[in-house]
Amino acid sequence: MSDLPPMTSVKRWLVTTNHKDVGILYIATALFFLLLGGVLALLFRAHLWVPGGTGLLENMEFNQAVTAHGLLMVFWFLSPIASGFANYFVPLQIGAKDLAFPRLNALSYWFYLFSGILMGVSFFQGKTFAGGWTMYAPLNVPSFNTVMEATAGGNATVLALLLFVISITIGTVNFLVTIHRSRAEGLGLWNMPMFTWSWLLTIWMMLFAFAALLAALLLLSIDRVMLTQYFSTDQGSSLLWAHLFWFFGHPEVYIVFFPALGIMFETFQTFTGRRLVGRKWVIIAMVLVAVQSFLVWMHHMFLTAINLEIKTLFMATTIGISLPFDLMVFALIYTMVKGRVRFTTPFLFSLGALVLFILGGITGVFLGAVVLDYEFRGTYWVVAHFHYVMVSGVTALVAGIYYWWPKISGKMYSETLGKINFAVYFIGFNLLYFPMFLAWETPRRVFDYSEGAQIYHQASTVGAFVLGASFLIMFFTLGKSLLTGPDAPDNPWEYSRTAEWAIPSPPPLENWTDRPSYASGRLEFVDDAAAATDGGVATGHEATAADTAHEEHADHASIWPLGIGLGTFVFFLGLSGMTPYVYEFIQGTDHPPEHLADAAVDPSITYPILTLLGVGILGVSLFKFGVEEFNVPETAIAERWPFGGVGNTKFGVWVFLASDVVVFGGAIGAYVFMRLHGGWDNWHLDTITMAGLFNTYVLLTSSFTVILALAFAERKNKKAMLGSMVATVLLAFVFMGVKAFEYSSKFADGHYWFSGIDYSIYFVTTGLHALHVLLGVLVALFMIYRIVSVDAYLEDHRPVEFFGLYWHFVDIVWVFLFPLFYLM
Structure with missing residues (x-):
């Protein structure tokens, strides 16, 4: 199966491996999870209308709603929608026909989708995970006295996250190989578009940060399913989880924000008609942030027993990481000052993102100081700061939706509706989150608060519904555009600079009729068939290029990524309910541990059947995937520095192994940490x-x-x-x-x-x-x-x-x- 059905066919979306189709799938799925997470947020904000709660939710239901909202927004919405933009536009911006490994790209999407479905299923397995999105130990493992109570839903949540991280790892390897080895001739790293630059640094951070999370989730899932004791002892379990999680968690802030920043750079250039001021310094600043992001994680742990000298060191690194961001902010401001601003919908959302991010960054500096963190940690000040940073990124991502909508859909939208959308969004955002700074003494994730803070919480609840309404306006605007909007020109923006605007809207399946080249210093399209012949005779490496362009057919369809995703989903769903069988085995041993108290066990035969069924589907799909003939011609002429001497697959293997080093590093680091904590000789x-x-x-x-x-x-x-x-x-x-x-x-x-x-x-x-x-x-x-x-x-x-x-x-x-x- 290599030919794609038409886009109106359901089969097209089940078998496609084309990067543009996969990008659309990512964006559409991420927006669905945005709605799901948003409904949960409206639910618990309505519950917070009065101190002590309105009775809309029970205690545990409130905890589940808050936890699931955080997990869905951070993992299943923010990173995936950026990945959708990257899937669609990075190959276009660098002059590639597709990603290096199209089937793995499709597999990454199916793992993402099925991980989200598994997260949704967890609500129907007794209860979903309710210990907060940071999953602090020992709240992340079953309690000692109720080890069997509602374990399956929590297990499914952890396993869903595990599958999501596997999806991220596959996508990361694919993008790194593509960007480093498939850039158009003459397109050096320094000259790549800013969105591609932001995505390149994002995926380098993803490679190592998500590998650390993968190690943590592997240990946690084994704790929950097999009842090991990594996070259920008093020998440093809480501190171990905090180290593993926040080594991922703080780079994740920049992983989420960098693609949004890239969109801001692109839209500011386009709608001011000016090249980004200090472009190379901005790139250097982004590189510095990417590196420093792995050196600040302990500022999330100022309330732990870590000694003051270490805390002071991490306070310095935290404040230090704000300096490169200062440079980026001033670059955007000067670009706007020196250009001629056109207040289109994408620019308004980008400008709004900049304003909101400045406020979020300033309030974050407070938390970087050890003394102030003692006062603010665990309060609504953190909630407000967190959302002013993360949701300012969402604001820029909405700018990206409007900016690239004409290219994706081939239709223009109503600027009037777009600007109304921005006004409602901006008002709703600030009405929702700013009062949280004023109600800062309220403990986070708790539905009781002092009566003096009621006015602030009620304002936030009203703001939540206004913000939610803004997304309904966005969906209406885009839906109206798709149905009745005028056709979009190839380039609707006068000063856009990147290659995706040089081809039709929407782009053709193969992206380019002729090969894009920057060898002359500007974008040109080279007809290799004509250039490689002299009197009908092709010669040299140009003949190879011509042969590649006209004889090798790139495949675009395979059903087996879907099969692998389905098999893994069924397997993980089966694993989620296996804890009672392990518990039953433990009770049958001569010396069951004291902390695993005797409890009623009611294992369901459904879960072992699902586990075996998943293994069967997975085995067949992997075998078919391996024997399938799927042709992906490697670009004959491309910029490959600094990996010119390494083939695509070999480079991909090296990148994967680099992430696996971090996974084993997490497991071995846990061994060293726990042994030192308990006494090396004990x-x-x-x-x-x-x-x-x-x-x-x-x-x-x-x-x-x-x-x-x-x-x-x-x-x-x-x-x-x-x-x-x-x-x-x-x-x-x-x-x-x-x-x-x-x-x-x-x-x-x-x-x-x-x-x-x-x-x-x-x-x-x-x-x-x-x-x-x-x-x-x-x-x-x-x-x-x-x-x-x-x-x-x-x-x-x-x-x-x-x-x-x-x-x-x-x-x-x-x-x-x-x-x-x-x-x-």
Whole structure:
């Protein structure tokens, strides 16, 4: 399946891998989750009309609504709508025909959609997660006395977040490869459009920040499903979660805001008719913020027992990160002052975003001071500051919707309705959030407050409904445009500078008829077929370009990303209800832990069936995905600095492994942190040193057999390559057999993953590594099947090399785990 059905067909949207279609799917889905999160916000704001609540919600219902609102807005709306814009416009802005891996792009979307559906399903599994969107420990694990009460809904929420982060990781790898290796000829990094620049830095931050969150969620999901003890002990659990979460959480602020900032840069340039003032300095400032964002996370932890010297250091880094933002703000102001402003709808929303962000940034500086943070932390001052920053980003994203709507839809909208939309939005925003500064003594996430703050809360509630009405106006404006609006020209904005405005509205499937080039210093379109011929004879690398352009057909449709997404969703839904079975097993052991109190267990057979069904769907879909013929020609002529010598797939593997380093770093860091917190010498784990040493030799030998497989593939020696791959798999089975022996020995001695924090860490960390080994074995078995069935990898040995990179990484991780668990 490679040809796309028409856009009016439902099938089109189920099988498409085209970046523009995927972008539209992201934007539409994100707007749906905006509505869902917004309805929850209106619900609990109405509940807050009077102190103590109106009775509209019960206590736990209020907690669920507040928590789900935060999770939906931060994860399922803000980042994905920016990803939708990036999917649609980044390839257009850099002169690419699509993203580097179109099927993975579609897979990223389906993982995102199904993660949101899983989040929605959690409401129907007793109750959804109710511990706040930051999921602080120990509120993020089942309580000791009611371990079985409504566990499935909370599990589903955590697993939904886990699936969402996997989606983000796949998309991040795809964008990094595309931007670094598929830019049009002559388009250097410095000259990329500002939105693409903002997105490039965003995805570099995503790569590492979301990997840290992935590590935290893996530990949390295992705590909830398998009842390990990472976040349910008094040995530093709360502090461990805070470190892991906020190492992700503060870069997430900039991950959310950078795409909005990129839209502001684009719209300010377009509607002032002037190039951004200090453009290169702005880029440098953004790079500094991206780096510094990973050095400020502990300012969220000023109320913990961290010593004052460390707090003072992070106060300095927090204030320091505001300085590059000062430069960006002044650049936007000077661009506006020196240009001729056109107050269109996109510009009004961008200008509004700038004003709101300035107020949000100034109030955030208060929280960067340790002494003031002691007073403001956990109050509505934080709520107001947070929303003035994050929702100012939403304001710029709405500007992006209006700015690019003519290009996406091919229709113009009513400027009058757009400006009314902005006026209602801006009034509603400030009426909702500014009174929260005045009611700052109100504790956040609590529905009781002093009577003196009632007027402020009632004003906020009215503002919430006004802000909600502004989005209804936006949907009406865009719907009216789509149905009756005039056709949009290719470029409706007089001073727009980026490449997407140089092609029809909406763009054709392949984006470009001729190849875009900046080799002359400005955008031109080169006909490679004509340029590569001289009297009918094609010569040199231009002939390759012509052949690529006119002989290779790029595929745009595959059903298997949807299948993989569906299988993973069913599998995770099944896992969400498996905790009662684990609890039942624990109660059957000789020495169940005291903190797992006796409770009624009522496991449902539905969940094991769903788990097995999910594995089946996932297995079939992955196999079909692997054998499907799907052609994605690599751009023949492109700017690839600084990764010119590395192919797309190889670079993608390196980027993925970089994120996996952070995942294992989180797991190993948790081991070191918890062991230091409890006393390094108080570690009670008793491992079999010889078993670990033997497994080290086994894995190192398997790395050697993978190297042999690659060497034989290069020599086109099928039998020797096959034998080396089989040897690698057999050695992996030996490794897992030894691990199974170790685990069974522990079980025989009465030591399980739930027996204590030391055994939880041992089983989870080595189990995470074993999971990587298992995934490698499955890939190797598939490659063996391909070698036997179709003589694969003889003409193109690169897949063997890519598998080798992954396998060597897994072996290196074990080299670190061996001394930590067997020698120390």
